Amino acid sequence: MTSAQTSPLAFLKGHGTENDFVIVPDTENVIDLSPAAVARLCDRRAGIGADGVLHVVRSAAHPEARPMADEAEWFMDYRNADGSVAEMCGNGVRVFARYLQHAGHVTAGEVSVATRGGVKRVHLDKDGSVTVRMGKALLPEAGVTVTVDGRSWPARNVNMGNPHAVAFVDDLAHAGTLYDEPPYVPASVYPDGVNIEFVADRGPRHVAMRVHERGAAETRSCGTGACAVAVATARRDGTDPAATGTPVTYTVDVLGGTLVITEHPDGEIEMTGPAVIVAEGTVEPSWLDA
Secondary structure, three states: OOOOOOOOEEEEEEEEOOEEEEEEEOOOOOOOOOHHHHHHHHOOOOOOOOOEEEEEEEHHHOOOOHHHOOOOOEEEEEEEOOOOEOOOOHHHHHHHHHHHHHOOOOOOEEEEEEEOOEEEEEEEOOOOEEEEEEEEOEOOOOOEEEEEOOEEEEEEEEEOOOEEEEEEOOOHHHHOOOOOOOOEEOHHHOOOOOEEEEEEEEEOOEEEEEEEEOOOEEEOOOHHHHHHHHHHHHHHOOOOHHHHOOOEEEEEEEOOEEEEEEEOOOOEEEEEEEOEEEEEEEEOHHHHHO
């Protein structure tokens, strides 16, 4: 935030399967959220605490989103907890859409949200759940080997607008603490870093996952990660909706709840889960600038 910001900064707090966010409404894009300010907001001991910041801006007011303004009125300018910019956040899109409804900008039904990963179509269900059309997964051939505490696993490369490495393990405890990014080779496969998912089977078309997210360490949930996990699991199981012509649905348990992921024959992936606004308030600019 620049020193020109002298009035209290309005914020809300929300979460989707306990992947939590500080929401900063800024319709005309007049607030310059510096990486340091974002990290301060997300600090769980000295700040509000969150896995990231959802900066809410009209697409027409943001240079990165202006080309998408005809398709989506609102742009999710997403930042990781360390202040870095991210392409997409699946749980974040659901919470972003819930905020738009909470603020009266949209009603239940369809809404389009511009992101750095493209325009996402969102449906706000009357039962409180939110479904996001996440686009198609890309499956680059190059993969990596991930190692934790002497154990190593091959990890499937899946791109959901942001990069993922999906490793199948016998026990989620084998992922270790996930305080730091698990090492992987070759590093050249992910020049901008990667989200790493560890996946264990729970039943037919039912898996559980833990995730280390770029810029945020382990999080309680990752929407794009759950989509990547569902696609990687389907391929591991020998299922490809493009080949069978039949949608396939996986239930994905995350630490903060459950997401339901459906891959359609045209490659489109839908994610359904909760999104909750829990609080709102203001932040003193002198604290944020300190």
